Amino acid sequence: MKHLEHPTKLDWAKLPPAFRRIRLELAREKGHPEGSALIGYTLIAPLDDKGRIDLNLWHEFHDFCRVVRFRPNEADDIGHLVRKPGGAWAFRYDVGGDQADETGYHFSSDEFNIGDYVSVREEDELRTFQVASVEPV
16 A cells, blocks of 8 residues: 555555544634634554654555645645654645645654644744644544
């Protein structure tokens, strides 16, 4: 199943049980004092038993590790969860996106459990998101 250009439904059904659908929603910030469920990301990634991204499973099944960036009044940007040189995790919008990569701040050690906070560098701004849900794929 490695290096598939377009995984099929059957391929998705064969993923290890560690794969999760993770929804990140904007945490409180200036301009959004209550946060926003309309601004965020949905990730498909393998998590270990602590809720961290499982690097070994990512290596084996990286074509399945996806991201959708959602914003109100904008088309969703669809891409992949990638590893950059040096080990940082990033979102690469390679399906209709025209943005630079967005980097997860400390994603290598962050835990993706409901209620946890993670940060994403969007252009020149570091924004905080809360893990709203984690579900099996």
